[in-house]
Amino acid sequence: MSKPTIDQADFSRLAYAISPPQQQAVFKQQPDDFQVQEMNPYTLSGEGEHLWLYLQKTGENSEWLAKEIARWAGVSRSAVGMAGQKDRHAVTRQWLSVHLPGKSDPDWAEWPHPQVQLIKSSRHNRKLQKGGLSGNRFIIRLRDLQSLGEQDLGQIIDELSARLETVKSEGVPNYFGPQRFGKNGNNLPGALQMIEGGQRVPRHKKSLYLSALRSWAFNCYVSERVEQGNWNRYLAGDVFQLEGSSRCFADDGTDNLPQRLAEGDIHPSGLLIGQEAKGLLQPQGEVLQMQTDWLADFALWSEGLAKMGVKADRRALRLMPQELQWQWLPVNSQNGEQSLDLQLEFILPAGAFATMVLRELLIAKEPVRVYNDNEQSAEA
Numbered sequence: 047m048s049k050p051t052i053d054q055a056d057f058s059r060l061a062y063a064i065s066p067p068q069q070q071a072v073f074k075q076q077p078d079d080f081q082v083q084e085m086n087p088y089t090l091s092g093e094g095e096h097l098w099l100y101l102q103k104t105g106e107n108s109e110w111l112a113k114e115i116a117r118w119a120g121v122s123r124s125a126v127g128m129a130g131q132k133d134r135h136a137v138t139r140q141w142l143s144v145h146l147p148g149k150s151d152p153d154w155a156e157w158p159h160p161q162v163q164l165i166k167s168s169r170h171n172r173k174l175q176k177g178g179l180s181g182n183r184f185i186i187r188l189r190d191l192q193s194l195g196e197q198d199l200g201q202i203i204d205e206l207s208a209r210l211e212t213v214k215s216e217g218v219p220n221y222f223g224p225q226r227f228g229k230n231g232n233n234l235p236g237a238l239q240m241i242e243g244g245q246r247v248p249r250h251k252k253s254l255y256l257s258a259l260r261s262w263a264f265n266c267y268v269s270e271r272v273e274q275g276n277w278n279r280y281l282a283g284d285v286f287q288l289e290g291s292s293r294c295f296a297d298d299g300t301d302n303l304p305q306r307l308a309e310g311d312i313h314p315s316g317l318l319i320g321q322e323a324k325g326l327l328q329p330q331g332e333v334l335q336m337q338t339d340w341l342a343d344f345a346l347w348s349e350g351l352a353k354m355g356v357k358a359d360r361r362a363l364r365l366m367p368q369e370l371q372w373q374w375l376p377v378n379s380q381n382g383e384q385s386l387d388l389q390l391e392f393i394l395p396a397g398a399f400a401t402m403v404l405r406e407l408l409i410a411k412e413p414v415r416v417y418n419d420n421e422q423s424a425e426a
Contacts, residue, residue: 050266052343055224055231055258060265061272063219063399064212066408068195069202071188072386073410077104079187080136084129085393087180095147096127100139103162106136112142114159119144119152127174129396132194135412137254139165143174158280163267181368181395187375188410191386199386203374206388206392209407210372217310218406219268219277220365222261223399241350256356263344267316268363270340277314278364280304280398287310287362290395294360296327297403313362319344323359363412367392367403 050059074080090098097119103111103326116123124302125145132138154164191202227233237255239245249257271277280303287294291310295301306312317337329337341348375387394400404410 050269052262052266053235055227055234055262055265056212057221057224059269061219061269062406063277064209064270067209067406067408068197069193069206070317070405070409070411071185072189073188073404073412074133074135075189075413077135078137079189080133081185082132082136083139083183084132084140085181085183086141086179088170090168090170094171095145096143096170096173097146097151098141098143098168098170098174099167100141100165101162102137102165103132103140104137105161106159108132108138108140110272111162111382114162117143118157118384119146119379121145122357127178129174129177129179131225136347141174143170143172143177144226145173149330151312167316177396179396181398182400183393184391184400185413186390186400186404188388188404188408189377189385191388191408192293195234195257196408199384202359202386202389206407210370213367213403213406216278217313217364217366218403219269219272219360220313221265221296221405223401225399225401226261228254234262235412241354242346252280256351256354259347260351263319263347264316264361266338267340268344271314271316271363272290275319278307279314280307281314283329283333283410284314285327285329285333285360287315287360288312294327297330313364313366315360317361318359318361319348319351320356320358323357326360359389361397365398365402369393 050056074152086100096289099115108128112126112128113123116126119125121144127143127145129141132140144152151167151169154167157164191199191206193202193205197205222230228236233251233254236247236251237259240247240252240255241259268277280297282297284297285294286297286303287306289311294315308313319341328334370390370392372388372390375389377385377387379385392400392403394403401410
């Protein structure tokens with residue numbers, strides 16, 4: 047596979063860990079084909095100035111929901127906190143918090159939107175922060191499985207079963223998904239115009255653009271490691287990240303590191319470019335040279351991010367879906383023909399993308415939809 051370009055978020059040029067898939071399916075044909083449930087890591091105190099709401103929405107994006115919650119509660123949008131964006135064309139359950147100092151809870155009976163239901167609520171002494179969740183549980187139905195070749199349904203099941211077992215045991219490359227790059231990947235060229243051409247952009251787009259820059263740089267690094275076959279293998283001098291944690295540690299020569307990698311307890315990590323951060327670990331030896339060579343292509347990006355105060359960080363190169371399970375769902379059409387659906391269920395940590403799990407399995411074809419600037423697909 048050819049090396050990814052650095053100025054276009056072209057996912058077709060990112061390396062596959064298994065091989066390019068030879069099956070396809072319809073993705074998100076109906077809202078309940080893509081279900082997401084936020085997993086809250088906090089125990090709510092039951093008292094405080096912030097009202098936390100666990101809501102289920104269908105067919106609406108998260109920013110719309112946050113604005114409507116603010117209107118319902120009679121507060122500004124800035125008083126509403128949420129952990130991250132959730133896809134519009136889905137059934138999603140997510141937490142939001144509303145800052146209500148000295149105020150009683152608003153009456154949910156006055157909520158005007160039936161496509162949003164209140165599951166539970168509680169008071170707490172802190173606002174819900176961006177990224178403030180332990181993970182997301184996904185339930186995904188992929189409809190009308192088909193082969194790009196001449197495979198029958200039995201062969202399709204055999205092929206996808208083998209891929210699923212590989213993903214379950216070895217994980218997938220921890221790429222940032224297309225959602226990170228906006229409609230048609232437009233956030234990336236917009237970001238380049240901002241840092242290279244000095245173009246001014248609205249404040250709300252600035253953070254999206256900066257995020258797109260370092261996310262695509264990271265994707266290119268992951269792709270290089272996948273091509274080399276060491277994205278999920280031990281390399282002396284690597285920096286490793288603990289499973290289910292942001293904590294990293296440098297290779298200390300411990301004998302059991304290869305075994306811990308094989309068991310999914312730790313993962314090699316890559317650099318998220320930006321301003322040098324105090325205490326940020328760096329690789330050594332061969333891995334440092336790999337990082338240096340990769341950084342040479344992104345020097346202007348790194349400099350631009352640093353000037354704008356974006357701190358460098360590290361991210362795991364491998365993503366291990368937890369509690370991955372699947373089932374085959376035969377479907378009989380009205381004309382008597384049989385098709386096959388696949389239902390998946392798994393848990394991902396915050397910041398991981400379910401679409402990147404699907405990418406290693408099959409080609410997920412989503413119906414063409416038109417988004418405006420406030421309706422882009424998103425995942426957190």
